[in-house]
Amino acid sequence: MSEILTIANETINVGLIESYLQKLPETALRFGIRVLLALIAFFIGMQLIKLIRKILRTSMKRSNADVGAMQFLDSFVKIALYVILIFGIASGFGLDAASVVALLGSAGVAIGLAIQGSLSNFAGGVLILLLRPFKVGDYIIPAGGNEGTVTEIQLFYTKLATTDNKVVIIPNGELSNSSMINASVTDSRRIDISVGISYQADIREAKDVLMKLLDSDEKVLQEQEKRVFVDSLGESAVVLGVRCHVASEDFWETKWRLNENIKYALDEAGISIPYNQLDVHLDSR
Numbered sequence: 511m512s513e514i515l516t517i518a519n520e521t522i523n524v525g526l527i528e529s530y531l532q533k534l535p536e537t538a539l540r541f542g543i544r545v546l547l548a549l550i551a552f553f554i555g556m557q558l559i560k561l562i563r564k565i566l567r568t569s570m571k572r573s574n575a576d577v578g579a580m581q582f583l584d585s586f587v588k589i590a591l592y593v594i595l596i597f598g599i600a601s602g603f604g605l606d607a608a609s610v611v612a613l614l615g616s617a618g619v620a621i622g623l624a625i626q627g628s629l630s631n632f633a634g635g636v637l638i639l640l641l642r643p644f645k646v647g648d649y650i651i652p653a654g655g656n657e658g659t660v661t662e663i664q665l666f667y668t669k670l671a672t673t674d675n676k677v678v679i680i681p682n683g684e685l686s687n688s689s690m691i692n693a694s695v696t697d698s699r700r701i702d703i704s705v706g707i708s709y710q711a712d713i714r715e716a717k718d719v720l721m722k723l724l725d726s727d728e729k730v731l732q733e734q735e736k737r738v739f740v741d742s743l744g745e746s747a748v749v750l751g752v753r754c755h756v757a758s759e760d761f762w763e764t765k766w767r768l769n770e771n772i773k774y775a776l777d778e779a780g781i782s783i784p785y786n787q788l789d790v791h792l793d794s795r
Contacts, residue, residue: 706747
């Protein structure tokens with residue numbers, strides 16, 4: 511028969527405590543085994559998820575799927591499978607999945623407000639894959655000013671590699687809701703360079719020198735428009751505009767080379783590129 515103790519007006523069932531202490535090792539052992547099995551299940555699940563993702567990527571590569579679509583689906587499948595895995599393991603500890611779903615449903619408004627930015631980015635990623643304003647490998651110039659080559663289109667964001675070897679991460683919602691320039695849609699791009707020459711220089715000679723430079727450059731597309739023209743009359747120089755077209759992949763290298771060669775060509779022709787200057791006239795009276 512259970513003993514009853516009364517201490518400071520508190521009644522304690524001694525037999526109940528003894529029974530609990532006797533069952534504690536067995537309960538702890540069962541709980542430890544369940545935790546061990548859960549860890550094993552999680553490890554096996556991780557390996558299965560990796561295998562499924564590998565099979566998915568391989569099959570999409572064989573079907574020549576878009577790289578951006580492959581990256582997006584891979585991210586989506588990864589998150590979805592991990593959620594399923596965690597719910598499956600949690601149900602082994604007595605968690606009722608139906609109750610969790612009902613709880614999440616009742617808290618849907620609050621959750622939606624809390625993660626509306628992420629949902630917007632996810633929807634933006636879906637729109638990018640459906641409408642395809644750009645793809646992996648394209649050089650884009652978003653409205654925010656960051657520009658670069660698209661390297662990854664993930665579930666919530668897109669990665670750009672800049673020309674100075676930096677990685678820019680832009681939310682998909684921002685890319686899908688703002689204007690951008692895709693410089694890789696066409697096969698060629700136009701180069702525009704402005705160069706100032708002295709007011710004392712011969713404009714016709716300077717234009718001939720620059721046009722010969724464009725004619726001799728192997729990367730300039732000779733079948734497309736090439737122009738050298740007077741763009742403006744500046745305060746200290748006559749500003750000439752140099753315009754030509756090159757293949758999209760040759761844009762930066764050609765522009766940098768032309769800038770350098772323009773300086774050399776004008777120097778050889780004796781045509782100066784003046785500094786900004788201010789003439790001050792003093793009254794000698």
